[in-house]
Amino acid sequence: MKYITINNRKVPFEDEKNLLSVIRKAGIDLPTFCYHSELSTYGACRMCVVEDDRGRVFASCSETPRDGMVIYTNTPKLQHHRKLILELLLASHCRDCTTCRENGVCTLQKLARQLGVDDVRFQNTKEQLPKDTSSNCIVIDPNKCILCGDCVRTCEEIQGVGVLNFAHRGSNMRVTPAFGKPMSETDCVGCGQCRVVCPTGAITIKSNVHAVWDLVYDKTKRVVVQIAPAVRVAIGDKFGIP
Amino acid sequence: MVDKSYYEKADQVIAEYGAKPSSLIPIIQDIQAEYRYLPPELLTYVAEKIGITEAKAYSVATFYENFSFEPKGKYVIKVCDGTACHVRKSTAILERLYAELGVTKEKPTTEDMLFTLETVSCLGACGLAPVLTVNDKVYPAMTPDAASALIKELREM
Structure with missing residues (x-):
């Protein structure tokens, strides 16, 4: 049996593809933005950094587990690094949380609170870009994107559509369809899987609630309700029913 | 829209490097050398021919400063x-x-x-x-x- 010592605890492992999976299997909560086990490893968000016994800090998602490794997941150095990384992510992120659709369920918000980021010292110097509301279902707000690439990989690797990708470079980098086309002019099928993986409010589902209320109260309309299968699935999911 | 001859030129270049994803950069470099810019239509065309998504090709072409979607001067x-x-x-x-x-x-x-x-x-x-x-x-x-x-x-x- 092969072992890794995580936080002074011996944890056995077999053929996990990376150190992060071993850590999570040990029941340690190491939150990430860009890591999804079913997608390729991208290593962008750096939230999964760990420290080894020689003080070396590295991303556990991009590290192969080796027998005899000694690592720590929550040293003061790591706490400092994670907090700073998150502060930098928040610096160029639209922080109008109260009016954001993801308010309360946002992974970025949750982690910022968890890691105690109560002040962002850096100014947002990023150019503010318009929202793409052209699609019937998907709304993209580039100002809330943290460039984790989850949507890019999901669209390409899982759905095989590949509508979204990164464009440009460095601080000008953004996630967009080819040639910055509006979503309505792409091959997007509206599956919404990009929304499922997006850790912020950058990709949301278009809300038609107001339009529906108007129709419900329209005296000239007879209202018939039909519930889509997806709703039953979602409710079942919440109660852990497969 | 670009002229039909542009697509024929693109076909020639693709044949030279092989229709595989890793040929993307040499192909679009040659196309840009020929026309002094990279016609967006050709980027889409090349992407389809070599089996990558248009968004991916756009990602690569915008990463490098060298590629230009606007015609350049003499x-x-x-x-x-x-x-x-x-x-x-x-x-x-x-x-x-x-x-x-x-x-x-x-x-x-x-x-x-x-x-x-x-x-x-x-x-x-x-x-x-x-x-x-x-x-x-x-x-x-x-x-x-x-x-x-x-x-x-x-x-x-």
Whole structure:
């Protein structure tokens, strides 16, 4: 049996593809933005950094587990690094949380609170870009994107559509369809899987609630309700029913 | 829309490098060398032929400063603004050229399609600083006046 010592605890492992999976299997909560086990490893968000016994800090998602490794997941150095990384992510992120659709369920918000980021010292110097509301279902707000690439990989690797990708470079980098086309002019099928993986409010589902209320109260309309299968699935999911 | 001959040219280039994803950069480099820019239609066409998504091809083409979706002028002037050239006052040359040609960073090509003005971070000729190139011909130890004279000369050619 092969072992890794995580936080002074011996944890056995077999053929996990990376150190992060071993850590999570040990029941340690190491939150990430860009890591999804079913997608390729991208290593962008750096939230999964760990420290080894020689003080070396590295991303556990991009590290192969080796027998005899000694690592720590929550040293003061790591706490400092994670907090700073998150502060930098928040610096160029639209922080109008109260009016954001993801308010309360946002992974970025949750982690910022968890890691105690109560002040962002850096100014947002990023150019503010318009929202793409052209699609019937998907709304993209580039100002809330943290460039984790989850949507890019999901669209390409899982759905095989590949509508979204990164464009440009460095601080000008953004996630967009080819040639910055509006979503309505792409091959997007509206599956919404990009929304499922997006850790912020950058990709949301278009809300038609107001339009529906108007129709419900329209005296000239007879209202018939039909519930889509997806709703039953979602409710079942919440109660852990497969 | 670009002419049909453009697609034939693209087919030729694709055949040369093989229709595989890893050929993307050499293919679009050759297309850009041929037309002095990368026609967006051809990027989409190439992406489909070599089996990558249009978004991925766009991602690669926008990553590199070298690729341009806008037609470039007959003379592409690259002014070096690397460290050595910068301290030997390349900024003055650049400003003179912007004024002389009436172009901006956002709109680098002249109306008559004669000149495109770009900056580069190093041309690897620091000993000749400040340096600029016109269609890859190197002009060493430039001054704003020498740059003006060069433009005049190129216009009359």
